[in-house]
Amino acid sequence: MVISTLLDVLGLFGLAIILIILSAALAPFETMGWWAGWFGDKIYDEPIPSDGLLRKVDTDSNCYILFLSGVGRTSTLTLSFREKSFLERMARRLPNAVVIDDVFPYSVNNLSLTKQPYFARFWQKALKWKMRGPRFAGNLINMRNIFQVLISADKRYGPMYNQGIAEVLLNGLNRYDFDPNGNTPIFLVASSGAAQIAVGASHYLKGWVNVPLYIVSVGGVFGSEPGLLTADHTFHFYGERDTAVRWSFLDAGRWPFNSGSFWNQARRQGRITTVNLGDFCHTGRGSYLDFKGKLSDGRSPVDVTADTVSEVIQQAVKTSPPAYST
Numbered sequence: 461m462v463i464s465t466l467l468d469v470l471g472l473f474g475l476a477i478i479l480i481i482l483s484a485a486l487a488p489f490e491t492m493g494w495w496a497g498w499f500g501d502k503i504y505d506e507p508i509p510s511d512g513l514l515r516k517v518d519t520d521s522n523c524y525i526l527f528l529s530g531v532g533r534t535s536t537l538t539l540s541f542r543e544k545s546f547l548e549r550m551a552r553r554l555p556n557a558v559v560i561d562d563v564f565p566y567s568v569n570n571l572s573l574t575k576q577p578y579f580a581r582f583w584q585k586a587l588k589w590k591m592r593g594p595r596f597a598g599n600l601i602n603m604r605n606i607f608q609v610l611i612s613a614d615k616r617y618g619p620m621y622n623q624g625i626a627e628v629l630l631n632g633l634n635r636y637d638f639d640p641n642g643n644t645p646i647f648l649v650a651s652s653g654a655a656q657i658a659v660g661a662s663h664y665l666k667g668w669v670n671v672p673l674y675i676v677s678v679g680g681v682f683g684s685e686p687g688l689l690t691a692d693h694t695f696h697f698y699g700e701r702d703t704a705v706r707w708s709f710l711d712a713g714r715w716p717f718n719s720g721s722f723w724n725q726a727r728r729q730g731r732i733t734t735v736n737l738g739d740f741c742h743t744g745r746g747s748y749l750d751f752k753g754k755l756s757d758g759r760s761p762v763d764v765t766a767d768t769v770s771e772v773i774q775q776a777v778k779t780s781p782p783a784y785s786t
Contacts (some may be wrong), residue, residue, distance in 0.1 A: 463664040487607035513551035530653020531605035535572030542749035549766035568624030571672035609653035622660035645672035662687035684713020684723035699740025
């Protein structure tokens with residue numbers, strides 16, 4: 461009995477290792493296939509009904525907020541409860557903002573995992589498993605998307621991937637009456653690994669629009685990218701207990717002595733503002749988007765995050781180019 465159980469555990473462990481190796485090997489092919497034109501130029505959109513708060517466009521709109529969610533997302537329709545609560549609070553605090561959440565930053569053509577041409581059934585099952593509770597299924601989704609984050613940071617494949625995502629972001633803006641030659645600023649609000657994708661894509665997106673472009677990282681993990689110099693400003697919010705944020709320093713461009721890196725050049729030019737949100741961790745209870753916990757002032761962590769981020773966006777809208785210091 462014990463031997464049988466041990467063999468089952470070892471079998472599952474072996475399967476997990478095989479899946480990780482397979483995912484790592486296949487990660488660049490989606491990007492290279494898109495670049496080669498195998499999948500065409502179509503950017504996929506899924507119709508999302510308005511909830512009365514997000515994606516409102518009118519004559520009083522003063523900024524566009526594109527939300528790039530963390531690595532647990534499978535499609536444009538699968539925001540977590542925490543992410544929804546954060547965006548709803550942002551929409552209330554910024555009534556003149558167009559808040560867009562229907563972009564999927566882990567696909568160069570905005571195609572959901574559950575609609576992929578070859579692995580759709582597998583990801584559909586993984587999503588069902590995740591919704592029922594097995595943590596392993598959620599980790600499979602996270603792992604797949606983390607590999608896309610690594611592709612974005614890779615010096616070989618990153619330029620291809622980031623250009624594809626920039627097209628996805630521009631398409632998302634255009635669906636909500638965006639004028640690339642107007643004066644309405646764009647804010648790329650990204651959490652976790654999506655911050656790397658936002659920083660990578662901003663370099664290309666900024667070249668296609670003539671409006672101010674800001675990056676807002678909420679517990680983001682990102683490397684030294686040209687987008688840090690081409691974006692008008694980067695705001696990086698972090699928590700004192702967020703160990704994931706420290707993984708950014710695996711990129712040598714984030715090291716202090718690498719004075720010529722994009723990160724250090726941007727810091728010297730005053731293009732980066734870092735904000736300590738307090739005693740927050742990366743995910744779960746006590747994280748930036750926790751809407752159940754209570755702090756000493758009676759607010760939830762997500763209230764603090766939404767309040768601080770909204771205040772920064774309001775100030776940036778009023779003072780463009782930005783008047784911030786590191």
